Amino acid sequence: xxxxxxxxxxxxxxxxxxxxxxxxxxxxxxxxxxxxxxxxxxxxxxxxxxxxxxxxxxxxxxxxxxxxxxxxxxxxxxxxxxxxxxxxxxxxxxxxxxxxxxxxxxxxxxxxxxxxxxxxxxxxxxxxxxxxxxxxxxxxxxxxxxxxxxxxxxxxxxxxxxxxxxxxxxxxxxxxxxxxxxxxxxxxxxxxxxxxxxxxxxxxxxxxxxxxxxxxxxxxxxxxxxxxxxxxxxxxxxxxxxxxxxxxxxxxxxxxxxxxxxxxxxxxxxxxxxxxxxxxxxxxxxxxxxxxxxxxxxxxxxxxxxxxxxxxxxxxxxxxxxxxxxxxxxxxxxxxxxxxxxxxxxxxxxxxxxxxxxxxxxxxxxxxxxxxxxxxxxxxxxxxxxxxxxxxxxxxxxxxxxxxxxxxxxxxxxxxxxxxxxxxxxxxxxxxxxxxxxxxxxxxxxxxxxxxxxxxxx
Numbered sequence: 001x002x003x004x005x006x007x008x009x010x011x012x013x014x015x016x017x018x019x020x021x022x023x024x025x026x027x028x029x030x031x032x033x034x035x036x037x038x039x040x041x042x043x044x045x046x047x048x049x050x051x052x053x054x055x056x057x058x059x060x061x062x063x064x065x066x067x068x069x070x071x072x073x074x075x076x077x078x079x080x081x082x083x084x085x086x087x088x089x090x091x092x093x094x095x096x097x098x099x100x101x102x103x104x105x106x107x108x109x110x111x112x113x114x115x116x117x118x119x120x121x122x123x124x125x126x127x128x129x130x131x132x133x134x135x136x137x138x139x140x141x142x143x144x145x146x147x148x149x150x151x152x153x154x155x156x157x158x159x160x161x162x163x164x165x166x167x168x169x170x171x172x173x174x175x176x177x178x179x180x181x182x183x184x185x186x187x188x189x190x191x192x193x194x195x196x197x198x199x200x201x202x203x204x205x206x207x208x209x210x211x212x213x214x215x216x217x218x219x220x221x222x223x224x225x226x227x228x229x230x231x232x233x234x235x236x237x238x239x240x241x242x243x244x245x246x247x248x249x250x251x252x253x254x255x256x257x258x259x260x261x262x263x264x265x266x267x268x269x270x271x272x273x274x275x276x277x278x279x280x281x282x283x284x285x286x287x288x289x290x291x292x293x294x295x296x297x298x299x300x301x302x303x304x305x306x307x308x309x310x311x312x313x314x315x316x317x318x319x320x321x322x323x324x325x326x327x328x329x330x331x332x333x334x335x336x337x338x339x340x341x342x343x344x345x346x347x348x349x350x351x352x353x354x355x356x357x358x359x360x361x362x363x364x365x366x367x368x369x370x371x372x373x374x375x376x377x378x379x380x381x382x383x384x385x386x387x388x389x390x391x392x393x394x395x396x397x398x399x400x401x402x403x404x405x406x407x408x409x410x411x412x413x414x415x416x417x418x419x420x421x422x423x424x425x426x427x428x429x430x431x432x433x434x435x436x437x438x439x440x441x442x443x444x445x446x447x448x449x450x451x452x453x454x455x456x457x458x
Contacts, residue, residue, distance in 0.1 A: 005036055005039060005043075006112075007039075007046050007047050007050070008050070008086065008105050008109060009109065009112060010032055010036065010047050011047055011051045011054070011086060012079075012082060012083065012086065012109055012113075014028050014029065014047075015055075015082045015085075016082065018055065018356070019078065019082070024356060025354070025355055026354060029048060029051055032047070033048070041234050045234070049094070050086060053089050053093055053094075054082075054089050055356055055359075056188075057089060057162050058085065058359070059158065059161075059162035059163070060159055060160055060161075061084075061089060061162075062081070063144075063159045064092070064136060065081070065084050065085070065125065065129075068128050068129055068132075069125055077118075079115065080110070080115060080118055080122060083106050083110060083113075084106070084122060084125060084126070086106065087102050087105075087106040087122070087126040087129075088126070091126065091129055091130050091133055092129075092136055092137055099130040099133065102126065103123055103130060106122050106126055107119045107123050110122050139160075141156045141157055141159075141160035141161065142156070144159055144160055153177070157180070161185075161187060161188065162358070163184060163187070164358060164359070164361070166362075167348070167361065168180065168184070171183060171184075171397075174399060179440070179443065182440065182442045183397065183448070184442070185442045186352060186440065186441030186442015186443065186448075187352045187358075187441060189441070191352070192229040192230055192231045193229070193230045193231075193236060193249060194221060194227055194229055194230070194249070194250065194252050195227070195228050195230055195236075195247040195248060195249050195250065196224075196227055196247060196248045196249075196250045196278075197226045197227075197247050198226070198245070198248050198281075198282075199246050203246070207240065207241050207246055207247075208228075210241065214233075214239075214240070216232045216233050216239070217230070217232050221252050222426060222445070223252045223255075223424040223426065223427070223445070223446065224256065224424070227250075227252045227255055228247075242309075243309070245309045245310040245311045248278065248282075248306065250278040250282070251446055251447045251449070252446045253349075253439050253444075253447045253448075253449035253451075254278050254279060254282075254342075254393075254447075255278075255282060256423075256437075256451055257279050257340060257391050257451055258282040258283050258391075260391065260419045260422050260423070260451060261283075261340070261389055261391050262389075263283050263287075263338060264286070264288075265287025265288070266287065267287075267289070267337040267338060268288065268291070268335060268336050268338075269283040269288040269289070269290045269291070269336065269338045269339075269340065270290075270293075270332060270335075270339045270340070270380070270383050271283065271291070271292040271293070271339075271340040271342075272293060272323070272339070272340070272341055272342075272376065272380050273295075273325050273341065273343055273344060274292040274294050274299075274303055274340075274342075275299035275300070275302050275303050276299075276302045276306055277292055277302065277303035277306045278306075279340050280303070281306060281318065284312055284318045285310075288338070289316065290318040290319070291318075291319045291332070292307075292318055292319070292320045293320070293321050293323035293325070294322065294325075295323070295324050295325065296322065297322055300320055300322050303320050325343075325376045325379060325380060326372075326375040326376055326378075329383075332382075332383045333382050333383060334382070334383070334384070334385050334386065335385065336385060337385060337388045338391060339380050339381075339383050339384050339389070339390045340391045340393070341376060341377070341380050341392050342393045342394065343373045343376050343377075343393075344369060344372055344373070344376075345369060345373070345394035345395060345396040345398070345401050346365070346396045346401060347361075347395055347396055348361070348398055348448060349394075349396050349397050349439070349440075349448020349449050349450075350395045350441075350447050350448065351441070352447075366398065366401070369401060370400055370405070374405070374408055377392075377405070377408060377412065378412075381409065381412040381414065386456055386457075387456060387457075388455070388456055389417075389453060389454065389455055390409065390414060390453075390455075390456065391451065391452070391453060391454075392409060392451075392454060393449065393450060393451045393452070394450045395447060395450075396448065396450065397440060397441075397448045402436075402438060402450040402452075403438075406435075406436065409452075409454055413456055413457055413458040414456050415454065415457050416434060416435025416436065416452065416453070417454065417455045418432065418433045418434070419432045419435060419436070419451075420432035423437065426444075426445070427444070435453055435454065436450065436451060436452035436453070437450070437451050437452075438450050439451075
């Protein structure tokens with residue numbers, strides 16, 4: 001262990017910080033790892049796995065703990081609950097950690113936070129859970145239905161997959177039980193990283209060979225010919241070709257936005273709410289003149305950084321600046337051949353990638369998001385030339401933010417246009433002929449994502 005740094009103490013401090021403020025888990029984790037960049041890769045990977053795992057499995061971990069304590073869990077001090085969650089996660093989900101180590105390290109953490117008298121309690125709970133480890137590891141959500149004495153299938157899904165009960169109920173109402181189970185399974189699925197190859201095609205073979213020579217698995221994604229799935233890497237930035245801008249990390253669902261827009265060289269594309277810039281940079285790769293903007297300098301700096309790495313240094317290729325998408329930029333009115341509006345959303349389609357999203361959502365927040373989306377729609381619809389396209393997208397699976405918003409866009413003088421012939425074969429036969437597609441985590445081979453193509457007719 002480098003410089004006497006305790007990885008579990010790092011995780012505990014991160015969990016305490018996450019619990020008391022509204023910063024996103026990935027922001028906290030990135031900041032913490034940057035401070036201990038000197039640690040070996042395996043120790044940083046341990047911190048990441050344990051921190052994200054405890055957040056992802058929060059409901060289930062608490063459910064297990066409650067079964068092995070007599071005190072109501074609400075009476076247990078929060079820091080002890082966090083230590084217990086960390087211990088249970090290691091016992092049940094990290095086979096590389098010996099049971100004794102998980103228990104002993106939890107006791108050490110109690111002492112570090114001045115709770116030595118409570119260390120015996122923590123040790124006893126974790127030892128009991130360790131003894132029941134094989135049974136708990138084999139537990140399925142259906143076992144929880146029986147354990148909960150008839151509280152029901154939906155309650156069991158909420159606990160086992162650590163998703164708020166109201167959200168599971170919402171999914172069941174809209175999509176039915178079978179598809180809901182597929183979505184929740186998809187949240188926990190370990191998917192490979194997807195990258196977009198973005199230099200001349202004659203360099204592709206050498207790039208693939210150089211990656212495979214490192215023992216890294218890479219294969220073409222079936223949806224888009226220049227999309228590749230990568231497995232077995234300790235860090236994307238360490239891959240051959242990263243510094244040279246040969247590829248960009250982007251989910252294939254996001255790539256489909258430009259694929260379905262028929263972008264051609266010389267077109268003017270406006271990409272609002274652009275950060276981190278994937279769609280705008282994709283449009284630039286296809287030869288468009290791109291105007292990319294987002295609401296803050298922080299977001300815009302991310303787009304610029306990505307553009308620089310990919311070699312887009314000229315404003316003629318991609319012009320990047322701060323702009324609130326709700327405010328009409330008069331010089332852009334009726335100037336775009338394609339407007340890409342990937343609007344802020346609830347993010348239900350990417351819970352598997354951002355483990356904390358599911359705990360911050362509510363029906364009230366949905367209401368405010370729908371209003372925000374319409375304010376953005378009001379502005380950006382004005383940028384589309386008559387007869388040109390608006391590509392509306394979100395990374396959620398919520399009809400209020402997706403299909404129902406299409407009716408609002410249509411009221412602005414737009415009509416949906418079929419995307420069926422442009423879709424990959426695996427996605428045909430759904431709603432493409434209606435002009436949109438809803439993709440689901442765990443069901444489709446990508447993030448949960450919504451894409452619609454609308455043409456301005458007046």
